[in-house]
Amino acid sequence: MRQPLVVANWKMNMTSPEASVYCQRLRTLMQETTTPAEVVVCPPYTAIEVVRAAFVGSDLAVGAQNFYPAPKGAYTGEVSISMLKALDCRYVIVGHSERRLRFGETAETIGEKVKVAVEHGITPILCVGETMSERSLGMTEKVIGQQLLTCLKHLQSDQLAQVVVAYEPLWAIGTGRSATAKDAAQLATYARQRLQRLMNGDTDAMRILYGGSVAPDNIAEFAAADGVDGVLVGGASLDPDKFQAIARAYEVK
Ligand code: 13P
Numbered sequence: 363m364r365q366p367l368v369v370a371n372w373k374m375n376m377t378s379p380e381a382s383v384y385c386q387r388l389r390t391l392m393q394e395t396t397t398p399a400e401v402v403v404c405p406p407y408t409a410i411e412v413v414r415a416a417f418v419g420s421d422l423a424v425g426a427q428n429f430y431p432a433p434k435g436a437y438t439g440e441v442s443i444s445m446l447k448a449l450d451c452r453y454v455i456v457g458h459s460e461r462r463l464r465f466g467e468t469a470e471t472i473g474e475k476v477k478v479a480v481e482h483g484i485t486p487i488l489c490v491g492e493t494m495s496e497r498s499l500g501m502t503e504k505v506i507g508q509q510l511l512t513c514l515k516h517l518q519s520d521q522l523a524q525v526v527v528a529y530e531p532l533w534a535i536g537t538g539r540s541a542t543a544k545d546a547a548q549l550a551t552y553a554r555q556r557l558q559r560l561m562n563g564d565t566d567a568m569r570i571l572y573g574g575s576v577a578p579d580n581i582a583e584f585a586a587a588d589g590v591d592g593v594l595v596g597g598a599s600l601d602p603d604k605f606q607a608i609a610r611a612y613e614v615k
Contacts, residue, residue, distance in 0.1 A: 364569050366399040366585070366612045367526060367592035369487060370599030371427060371455060371573075374406055381409035384602050385416030391606040392422060399592060399612040402453050403599070407441055410449045425453030425487075428461060431471070431478040443482045454479050455594075456486045457513060459532050469512040477516040480524050487526045487594065488513055489573070490553075494533040502531075506549060507556045519560055523567035527553055528594040534574025536596060543583035543590070546572035550589035578607040585611040 376384065385403070392401065404425040405413050413424045426449075430440035446454060456479065457472035472488070479486040490509040492502045506529070514522060529549045534540050550572075554565040561568070572584050573594030584593055592612075598604045 364591045368399045368401050368609045369594045370403045371596050372405045378409045378412045381412045388602040395610045397609045397612045401609050414450050423452045426451045427455045431474045453485045456488050458489045473513045480521050487528050489528045489530050491530040491532050503552050519562050522561045526569045528571040528573050530573035540575035543587040546590045547587040581608045581611040
């Protein structure tokens with residue numbers, strides 16, 4: 363059984379004082395739920411320490427949104443994986459479409475990041491997704507398949523299960539227009555099939571999330587979707603009440 367995973371991607375939101383208020387509220391709210399999901403908050407770098415400290419002694423975990431894959435040195439403005447490790451980051455988002463589009467991140471760099479994260483025991487959450495025009499051309503599976511293969515090519519088969527894949531169709535991000543749970547389930551099945559050979563036939567351990575306009579009013583369908591092990595939440599994760607409602611959808615009824 364794969365444990366469900368509910369991840370907040372705050373993107374470039376929340377100062378550290380705002381993060382502190384948020385975390386206190388989230389901690390209190392989480393006491394009301396018996397959700398079996400692992401709940402993770404990925405703040406901007408500047409708030410990681412605040413979130414880490416606020417979650418000590420709880421089941422909540424902190425993660426990061428990015429890092430640079432060199433060990434250390436002259437990389438002004440960048441943050442290494444060891445720096446994230448020292449802040450107890452359990453997860454790191456890699457290859458988000460905003461990084462690919464706005465910061466020119468290539469599949470090659472993303473592949474390197476995935477490898478470095480795994481080698482340091484931090485779970486990469488690898489984002490993949492198609493554009494609306496790729497979708498209308500019927501290319502969704504081809505595009506996702508290619509993204510998966512190029513970004514995961516540096517890993518040994520036993521390392522692949524340590525990666526979390528997040529299917530985030532670009533047209534669903536921040537648009538209020540999510541994919542359907544059926545789309546997400548189909549894509550999860552396809553991704554597992556595509557990775558079957560690389561993982562020596564055993565794709566059961568790999569977690570696959572859905573992201574893109576997830577909110578309290580549509581989470582029930584994603585929580586029930588076959589083979590979809592959780593969600594990566596942007597906008598709705600900025601409100602602790604909404605984020606908790608999303609985590610609660612995984613409670614066993
Ligand atoms: P929204 O939930 O705001 O659509 O963002 C999704 C996302 O990009 C999470 O990484």
